[in-house]
Amino acid sequence: MTQLARNRLTWSVLSIIVFAGLGSVAQDIDLPRLVPAFNQAYTEGPGAWGNCLLGTVGCPDQVCTTGCLVTAFSSVLAYFGVEVSVPARSSCTGEARSGMDPGIFNDWLREFGGYGRCAQDPVGNCCLIWEQLPVDLEITTHVNRNDIGLNPVSAVVIDHALRQGHLVVAGVHWGSSCNGGSTQTEDCHWVILTGKRNGTYTIVDPYNPDPTSPYGVRTTLDAGVHGSYIIDRFVVVVGPSVDDLHLEVQVSPLQASYRVGDPIRLAMVTPRSSGAFLPFARVTTPSGQIAYVVLDGADPSRARYSATRQSLVPDPRSLTSEWTWHSETFSAADVGRWSWEVWVERSLEPGTKIGRQTISYEVTSANETSPLGAAVLGILLVVAIAAIAFISTLQTGIE
Structure with a gap:
């Protein structure tokens, strides 16, 4: 140059x-x-x-x-x-x-x-x-x-x-x-x-x-x-960025349906953030009630429902390790479909949902087949009937 x-x-x-x-x-x-x-x-x-x-x-x-x-x-x-x-x-x-x-x-x-x-x-x-x-x-x-x-x-x-x-x-x-x-x-x-x-x-x-x-x-x-x-x-x-936060909601055991007597555990974790957050969970019960879940003393087995907006616990908490916030064994009163909306918020930005996740499942009685199970059984029954008919046709042809 x-x-x-x-x-x-x-x-x-x-x-x-x-x-x-x-x-x-x-x-x-x-x-x-x-x-x-x-x-x-x-x-x-x-x-x-x-x-x-x-x-x-x-x-x-x-x-x-x-x-x-x-x-x-x-x-x-x-x-x-x-x-x-x-x-x-x-x-x-x-x-x-x-x-x-x-x-x-x-x-x-x-x-x-x-x-x-x-x-x-x-x-x-x-x-x-x-x-x-x-x-x-x-x-x-x-x-x-x-x-x-x-x-x-x-x-x-x-x-x-x-x-x-x-x-x-x-x-x-x-x-x-x-x-x-x-x-x-x-x-x-x-x-x-x-x-x-x-x-x-x-x-x-x-x-x-x-x-x-x-x-x-x-x-x-x-x-x-x-x-x-x-x-x-x-x-x-x-x-x-607020959008960079990754919230994981974990269900154990992970199933589409449960029966009365089955246990369930719900946990959450923000693996890539060391900050403290206010965790929220809003549930829709089988009766159609929509409520916020509040823990008494942070005990996951002692949850209560609130019609007013409340966080799971009153103070922000770190979620860098898995935190169990709901644990129960299903009873007859739990039969029906449950839906959960889970998210976290920063105390300085109340009302801004971060990492929102939704989960849903069905609870059936101990002797009742879940809709998914019934559908699977129905499909198997149809296949079995078709197989029997096909075998009968083959036998008729042989004779």
Whole structure:
């Protein structure tokens, strides 16, 4: 390739980037749904997490002081519908909890090795380890090589990600130094880019100076809580789609019909998701009654029916391993056709059914042949009669 050709190619590529950047400035960008906003400095109120210790191995930090990245990623995970559970022994509140907020997420990271040592940590493990997030997130890291604004290449990358429904978490600075006694000049704070309006990015700032509010501040990049933000590093996060979740409903023994006295066991599992979900089961009984199934004390043999919408259990639970939610031995009162609709929901998106499955079966009395069995017997009887007639014809011909 000649030098002239190389120059033309270079200018062509630059032109594409520049025009793409100019085009993106002129167009507003909206994510498909609202990004949850959490406040790292929430220290006063029910379930407050701001004073919880952040990190492990003696890390002296708290969520309210240096937890902007953890708080931002709890919003990211909540946006993608990811929930986790922590036992009471690992909870900052001393109680077992499920869901997604900075407190629960920080407890989960502390319990499952989500913090590591960074060069700037004087003591302990205070840095989030990307590889230890609770679900498989595709994370790509980029650097904005511009100290006074956003360069065209970074703008194109960010705009494309937002248009695809992906989130962008950005490290920012807002002056010559981040804090009064600090010499740090980059990645002083982390925010979430949520869209674009009139050429400026909308963000969720995870720092809200109101200690009584659990919510972060919805603002713009040039009007952040600390000042006008300039992006340093940024990560594009591609998370799991609601449609990616695979729910398996297992029936044991698997049959089209059962008789009085037969046992049955129904279980569910989400083998590719470690999140916590609210499980639902709605049944149509032989009499035509439609009801939600509710377990008392999570005992699969102690189910009751509710006319109002209720989940099988009151709290989200992990379904990474098979969970039996219905177990019984059929009685005479169960004779007839049963149909079940089974699904799960994320607590942050109530009413959105995920992985919906349906099953149905027939229960017959102990001395009654099921419709399927009757049909099979009927077919066998017809075949037998035809065979006898055919043999009779052969015998007549021989005589």
